[in-house]
Every structure is written in structure tokens, then in C-alpha cells.
Amino acid sequence: MKTALITGATSGIGRSTAKRFASEGIKLILCGRRKERLEKLKKELSMKTEVQILSFDVRKKEDVFHNIESLPEEFRNIDILVNNAGNAHGLDPIQSGSIEDWEAMLDINVKGLLYVSKAIIPGMMERQSGHIINIGSTAGKEVYPNGNVYCASKHAVDAINQGMRIDLNGNGIRVGAINPGLVQTEFSDVRFKGDSEKAEKVYQGFKALQPEDIADIIHFVVTRPYHVNIADLTVMPTAQATSTIVDKKA
Ligand code: NDP
Numbered sequence: 057m058k059t060a061l062i063t064g065a066t067s068g069i070g071r072s073t074a075k076r077f078a079s080e081g082i083k084l085i086l087c088g089r090r091k092e093r094l095e096k097l098k099k100e101l102s103m104k105t106e107v108q109i110l111s112f113d114v115r116k117k118e119d120v121f122h123n124i125e126s127l128p129e130e131f132r133n134i135d136i137l138v139n140n141a142g143n144a145h146g147l148d149p150i151q152s153g154s155i156e157d158w159e160a161m162l163d164i165n166v167k168g169l170l171y172v173s174k175a176i177i178p179g180m181m182e183r184q185s186g187h188i189i190n191i192g193s194t195a196g197k198e199v200y201p202n203g204n205v206y207c208a209s210k211h212a213v214d215a216i217n218q219g220m221r222i223d224l225n226g227n228g229i230r231v232g233a234i235n236p237g238l239v240q241t242e243f244s245d246v247r248f249k250g251d252s253e254k255a256e257k258v259y260q261g262f263k264a265l266q267p268e269d270i271a272d273i274i275h276f277v278v279t280r281p282y283h284v285n286i287a288d289l290t291v292m293p294t295a296q297a298t299s300t301i302v303d304k305k306a
Pocket residue numbers: 063064065066067068069070087088089090112113114115140141142143144164191192193194235236237238239240241242243244246267
């Protein structure tokens with residue numbers, strides 16, 4: 057039975073992936089800051105698989121290492137790492153963007169992903185086996201107006217994904233990115249700091265991707281035979297052509 061560690065499992069893509077993996081009998085280590093949500097999810101999924109929860113902020117590197125190192129023996133051999141925790145903070149032109157927002161995005165989406173990877177890759181190297189899925193974005197492939205630093209953070213994920221694949225080549229570790237377009241999660245609530253009206257508008261007038269769609273793809277990626285590595289996959293709603301071209305009927 058495989059063991060997967062999913063960051064950002066309290067919501068959206070991470071939570072749906074946890075549910076999908078649980079249905080397939082994959083052992084789970086679920087991470088996020090909101091402990092109550094992790095506990096609730098553990099209760100729900102424990103009927104299907106073994107679940108361990110770790111509550112930490114990916115920005116705090118000591119906490120990242122401490123939590124991962126303190127996993128019980130039966131959860132130590134992590135086969136699958138889903139580097140999913142992340143978010144956008146604000147949607148402002150570069151000339152008026154907030155430094156706090158910029159720092160949050162770079163600290164979480166880039167440095168946090170690196171800390172978690174640094175804590176898990178040594179075990180994969182020792183076992184010469186593993187699979188790392190980095191959740192990038194269409195924002196890591198193109199830049200859109202006011203997306204500046206969020207797009208930079210996801211371009212960094214794209215580069216890290218390529219770098220990991222190059223450096224880990226020959227060690228039995230698969231590395232690949234999944235780059236979604238618009239997915240209806242709590243993403244826009246966070247981006248617009250709880251302004252739910254503004255957040256809802258992002259997904260109005262077309263059918264956005266649902267977190268289950270991405271979970272389905274992640275499950276497909278991790279169930280390919282060992283010689284198949286899905287290195288880089290971009291997925292958008294049918295209504296979306298680029299970050300700025302979305303066929304909105306309403
Ligand atoms: P959600 O806001 O629904 O989920 C984000 C998850 O990240 C939550 O579980 C949250 O947990 C976790 N997280 C955020 N900050 C931290 C932190 N400092 N430490 C630990 N965990 C953290 O958004 P999505 O599911 O949409 O986002 C998941 C990933 O998908 C992100 O990397 C995002 O950039 C990417 N993505 C999203 C798209 C979209 O349109 N929704 C499109 C393309 C990519 P908690 O708050 O409990 O810590």
C-alpha cells in the first residue's frame with residue numbers, strides 16, 4: 057500500500073485529492089494549518105484508509121522539518137508527495153501591490169514547497185523510489201494583468217519542477233507538474249481576502265474546473281506504470297483559452 061503526503065489538504069484541490077486517494081486505499085498524511093479541518097477529514101477518511109494529520113505552516117521551516125521527522129514509523133516511507141499548498145494574495149498592479157502579499161506568495165508557494173520537498177526527498181533518495189507532483193498553474197506558463205508576483209511564484213514552481221526532474225533523474229523518483237487554469241475552490245476567497253462577492257464573480261458565467269477534476273488527474277498520474285512519468289500537464293476549463301480569455305456567457 058502506497059503512502060502519500062498532501063500539503064494543503066484542508067480545502068480545494070488538496071482535500072479532493074485526499075478523498076480520491078482514500079477511496080483507492082492510499083495511506084495518507086494530510087497537512088494544513090487548520091487543525092479542526094484536518095481532524096474532521098481524518099475522521100471521514102479513516103473508514104477507507106490509514107490517516108495521519110500534520111498541522112503546520114509551510115512558511116515555518118523548523119515546523120516543517122519537526123512535523124515530518126516526527127511521523128510514526130508506519131508513515132515514514134512516503135511514496136507520493138503532492139506539493140499543493142499555496143494561494144494568491146491580492147490582484148493588484150505592481151505599482152500598488154502590497155509587500156506583505158508578495159512575501160506571503162513567495163514564502164508559501166515557493167519557499168514552503170522547497171522546505172517540504174527538502175524534508176521528504178532524502179527518504180526517497182535512500183529508497184531510490186518516489187513520486188513528486190508539484191501543483192503549478194497556468195499562471196506559471198503565462199503572466200496576466202495584476203498577476204505579477206503570483207505568476208512569478210508559479211513560474212518558480214515550473215522551474216523547480218524541471219530542476220527536480222533533472223537532478224533526481226536516475227534515482228527512481230518521478231517528478232511532474234500539474235498546471236490548472238480556473239478551479240472553483242477557496243482560492244479566490246483567499247486572493248480577495250474574504251470578499252466572497254468578488255470571489256464568486258471569478259467563476260460566474262461558465263463552468264469552472266472543480267477540485268475533483270484535478271484530483272482525478274492527480275490519481276491518473278500516480279497510477280501510471282513506473283516507466284511513465286507525466287512531466288508537465290496543463291488543464292483548463294473548456295471555456296478558458298488563456299488566463300485572460302474566458303468565454304463568459306453571463
Ligand atoms: P484553496 O484555498 O482551496 O486551498 C489552499 C490550501 O493550501 C489549503 O488547504 C490551505 O490550508 C493550504 N495553505 C495555504 N497557505 C498555507 C500555509 N502557509 N501553510 C500550510 N498550508 C497552507 O486553493 P486551491 O485548492 O485552489 O489551491 C491549491 C493549489 O492549487 C495552490 O498551489 C494554488 O496556487 C493552485 N492552483 C489553484 C488554481 C485555482 O484556480 N483554484 C489554479 C491553478 C493552481 P490552510 O489554510 O488550512 O493552511
